Each structure stands twice: as structure tokens, then as C-alpha cells.
Amino acid sequence: MRFTQLKTVSLAVAAALALAACGNKEGGAADASGASAEAAGGNVVKLGFAAPLTGPQAHYGEEYKNGVTLAIEDANAEKPVIDGKPVSFELVAEDDQADPKTATQIAQKFVDAKVSGIIGHFNSGTSIPASKIYSDANLPQIAMATAPQFTQQGFKTTFRSMTSDTQQGSVMGKFVVEKLGAKRIVIVDDRTAYGQGLADEFEKSVKAAGGEVVKREFTTDKATDFAAILTSIKGANPDIIFYGGADAQSAPMAKQMKRLGIKAPLVSGEMTKTPTFLKLAGKEADGSIASLAGLPLEQMPKGPDYAQRYKARFNMDVATYSPYGYDATRAMIQAMKEANSTDPTKYLPVLAKINYSGVTSSSWAYDDKGDLKDGGITVYKVVNGEWTVMETVGGRAAAPAADASAPAASAAQ
Template identity: 70%
Template sequence: MILKLSALAVAAALVSACGKEEAKAPATATAPAAPAPVAEMVVKLGFAAPLTGPQAHYGKEMQNGVVLAVDEANASKPMFGDKPVRFELMSEDDMADPKTGTSVAQKLVDEGINGMIGHFNSGTSIPASKVYSDAGIPQIAMATSPVYTAQGYKTTFRAMTSDTQQGSVAGKFAVEKLQAKKVAIIDDRTAYGQGLADEFEKAVKAAGGEIVKREFTNDKATDFSAILTNIKGTAPDLIYYGGADAQAGPMVKQIKQLGIEAKFMGGEMVKSPTFVSLGGEAAEGAIASLAGVPLEQMPGGTDYAARYKAKFNSDVEIYSPYAYDATRAMIEAMKQAGSAEPSAYLPKLAAIQFAGITSSNIAYDEKGDLKSGGITLYQVKGGEWTVMETVQ
């Protein structure tokens, strides 16, 4: 009986102690758990162009335009639905070489890019386009060769007008405005140079001009004395070159040294400070065509030039505004789709319409060519490229 009472007493004491302990703890409301941060979505944009070698200045300026567009997009804190997004640029050097370009394309695809800006040259853009098409990845290239968008790939888009438009305007201008009735043509046998020269030749003939000589070189050459000597005997009014400034600069010097009295003309790869520097006094009077209107006449050209200068401490040359608009077009298509999945935003890109730097209406036709854009002719005067005329 005593043992039973003791056990009961102990139990009662424990219950009492527990009750007192509970009484000591004040009743508090449970604080709601903080929402888990939403993971940032990284969207990979590929880029490729010549970043080394004689065409590196083209590629680096193009890259600058892409970098500026990506940085500005990230600064705006973009969202796909409720997910924060950060764009990441993955750049590769294709060395303006078709074989390297294809390898670079496959590397970027394997690394999981969501979209591609580039390549620069038609000769690299065309073979690389199959790699991107097979992977279903949209590509906006600087390529101007008509072949690029004539392949029928749904993933190919242009950042500039094609050689068909540029060559036709330049050829007609040469005959009708420059009074060049006898024309000699040289091209560098690249997809760009030969394609542009072909379109120029067609336009010269259509305007009533005569092609007195057609010669070719390559994009590594520096000595053109043999082909220029052949051309000299035909006494041309104008020599047209389809190719880059690295060859055009030495070429105009040799034209002058041989005493050839002919105007010199080229495409947009000639319209650069590098050409003027390489050509020296012989560059004076040279003429070049370039897609679009002059920078100062572009809808956002003046403001873009100031932003570009502030970021890179250099002036806009040729290609960066087009690369900037191409990058913005791709990013805008992704925003509209709310997704970086290529199959989701590709239809949005094909139907895109927005006000860019280079045009007040960036839009593509069914092939991926830009729907609008004029051609401007420039001439070197006093060591500077100056506007001659814009043809819309």
C-alpha cells in the first residue's frame, strides 16, 4: 500500500512538473517560412566570327554590338513568366575559315546554346547553317550571300541585306551615276566576294555597261600586279572588287603605281577605316556600298554611337549596329514566347517586328531576309568616308 501511494505521488509530481514547464513557455504564432528564391535561368547565346587574323577587326566590332545588347538586356532584369533570366554569351573564333566555322558551330550546339548570332562571313555562315538547322537552333548571321537564305532552312535569318540588293544597286550606280561604261571586276573567290561580284556584274550589264575583264584572287593575297596588268590593257572606267579591305588597300596602291586611271569600287567590307589606312593616298576617291542608311540617319544611330563609345572607347565602324539589332531581335522573340526553347521562340522570331537601331521596322520575310533596308554609297574624301547617296 505504501509502495502504491509512492508511485502515485511520483506520477502526480511529474504531471505537475510538466504542467508548470508548459506554463512557462509563452504561446507564440509560428512565423511563415520565407519563400524559396526562384532559380535564375541562364540562356546561352552563341557567337562566332573571325576574332584573329586579317579580318579580326570585323569580327570584334560585330562582337561588341552583341555584347552591348546582351549587357543592356541583363541590366533590364528580364523575366520569363516568374523566372528571372540572365543571358550568357559564348564566343568562338572561326578565323573566317569554312572548316573551322563548321567545327565551331558543332561545339556551340554541343554546349547547349539556345540561339546563334553569327557567323560573320558568308563562307562560314553557309556551311555552319546546316549544323544549326539540324539542331533546330535559330541563327541570325551577317552573311550577305543569297545562298545563305536560299537553302530553305527555317532557322536562318539575316542581320543585313543580301548581295542581290547591294550588288544590283552598286552596278546600276556605277553605270548611270559614275558613267562607267567599261568595267573590270576582281573577286576573292569567297562566297561573299564572288557572290557580290556576280550580282554587280548582272546589274552593270542590265544598265548597259560592258564587263571588259573578270579576274580573281584570294582572301590572303597582297600582290595583284599580274591581274592588274591584264586589266590595264582593257582601259576600264572602273575596277570593282568583291572582297575585304585587307586586299583592297594594297590593291588601290598597285592600281595607282601601274598608272591605271580607273575609279575603284567595292562592297561594305571595303568601307572601313582599315581600307583608308592601308590604301593611303591611293584610297582617295574610292567608292563603297553599305546596307542601310548612314549611322547618323539611323533611327537610334546617334544614341547608339554614344553608348558604344562609352562602353568600348572606340567609334562604330560598320557592323556593330546590325549585330546589336540581331541580338535584340532574338532576345525579343524569346521574351514574347516566354521561353528560350528554340522550338518555342522560333515562330516569334520569324514574325518579329520592332524598332531597331538600323531600321524603324526590323522584320523578316518567309526566307529570313530583312524586309526593308536601303543601300548607301560612300566615297573617300580627305581621308574619310563621306556619304554620296542613299538608295531605298
């Protein structure tokens, strides 16, 4: 009996020690990087990350997270010292499921865990409600959100990783009218903050360029059957159909357009410019057009090197978002280094004035609202099942237009 009691006590002690070791990390699913600094008398600096990691948008979140992970690993490999102590950066990742309510819960969790900064959220619909919580806590947030509202709230803690929908929508509206020769335009959006915001900016630009929006339709970010909408659209005889939303909807929409005999090409934003869209839409993807912030990967200042290292680390090609997640993370870390502090209140003013030379831009810098100053847009078209560059507008370089002068009807071929 006594032996059994001693054995039980020993097991309890062992379990308590194990729990203490496991409980050393706060927040969500922390990546195993950088614990050595704490053991060496330094500090572990936790960076919160939130994006959809499950569900139909998980492919966006996982690739975004990969870029952030690679940035943290690169930063730790440099053995950084801040305020006289070695530091190690640790990623604390959470799945917000692209849901605004979940996002606000995660935001409060990050604040309570005293993370030093936030990379994310991914969606505008999650970034905007979470941003109020981060602002109240004076916690810097660099989000992938593109909705104009995100940086128009007056918060000093909000920054972007990509250009806003104002930039993308205005470029694409002008592009389809002036370069594709489209006059009769139909717009569909998914009613999310991202999709509707992009569509609204596109519509303004189309009208300013002299085009006519002959029909505007709405769907949801859960729909996959667009037969009723597309049948109605077909009767309007559009030159192009613009969709504001994600590839989980734009891909079946492209397929159904072709099957209904609609000759107008599908035009969309960066959430459509993905390998997933090509996979889901299959051969019906050909002729589709989409915009994406910045230069093509091969023309980015450090794009080729990043692509090679990303492939070696994750055994997959860069899709869309990871370079921007990488640069956002490195810019935040550089701000901490320049401020010589990981205290958000101390490095926040430095981040606002940062000038970082990264993968996507040689001059990653913000205006007074937190929007990126270097805001080029590249337009892509699917040709033979692959995204090909049509034209780059703005930014640090310009790619030649492949077939930008072609009329809208031929763009669907």
C-alpha cells in the same frame, strides 16, 4: 607525414571546388555577364557567337562582337523575366578564323552545349556550312552573311543581319552605269562565297543597265600583290574596277592601282567600307567607292545614341558591323520575350515574324526566306581620307547625292 597528407587533401578539395566553379560555364570564351540570375533562382540563357577573332579579319569580328556584347548588357540591365523566372543572357564567343571547317566544328560545339540561339557567323563562307548544323538542331541563327545562298537553302532557322549581295550588287551595278557614267567595267573577286557572290550580282546588274564587263579576274582572300592582274586590267582601259572581297585585299589593290597610273576608281562592297581600309590604303584611298547596307550611322533611327554609348563602352568609334550585331541580338531576345520562352523551338516562329524597332531600322522584320525587308543601301566615297555619303538608295530615308552625277574618271580624283 600526416600533416602533409592532410594538407594535400585540403588542397585537393580546394582545387576540386575551384574546378567545379569554373566548369559551370559551357562552350567557348564566355563573357562575364548575367550569372546573378542563376544564383537568384533564375536561368542563364547562353547565346553562341562566332566570327573571325584572330587573323587578318579579326577587326571585323571584334567590332561585330562588341555590338552583341552591348546588346546583351542592355538586355540584362532591364532585368528580364521569361516564363515567370528572371533570366540573364550570356555570350559564348568562339573564333571561327573565317574558316569553313572550323565554323562547322564550332557549330556542333554550340549545339552540344545547348545554347539558345546563334548570332553569327560573320562570313558567308562560314555561315553557310554552319547553317546546316543549326537547321538540323532547329537552332535559330542570325548571321552577318550576305551571300544569296545563305537564305536560299530552305532552312527555317536562317536569318540575316544585313541586306544580301543580291540587293547590294544590283544597286551598285546600276549605280556605276547610270550615276557614274561607267561603260567599260572590270570585275575582280577573291573567290570566297561573299566576294564571288557580290561580284556575280554586280555583273548581272551592270549588264542589265547597259554597261559592258570588259574583263573579269580572280584572286584569293590571302593575296596582297596584284601587279600582274592590274597590269592586264590597265590595258583594258576600264572606267571603274569593282572588287568583291575584304579590305585586307582592296586596300593594297587601291594603292597599286594608283602607282600603276590607273585612273579608274576602285568600287567595292561593305567589307571595304571600313576605317581599316582607310588606314591601309593611306592617301591612295581617295576616290574609292563602297556600298554598305542601311542608312549612314547618323541617319539611323537610334544611330547617334548608339554611337555615343558604344564609344563610352569600348573607347572607340563605330566602324561598320556592330550596330547590326546589336540589333540581331536584341531581335532574338525580343522574340524570346514575346514567346515567353527561351526554347528555340518555341521562339523560332516568333522570330520569323518579329517586328523590332532597333538602331539600324525602325522596322526590323523578315520575309519568308529570312532576308530583311527593309533593305536600303548607302553608297560612300573616300574624300580627303574620310568616307563620305554619296547617295542612299531605298530604306527609310534618302540622303542627297553628293557627286553622283560625276563621270567615272573624275571619281578617282
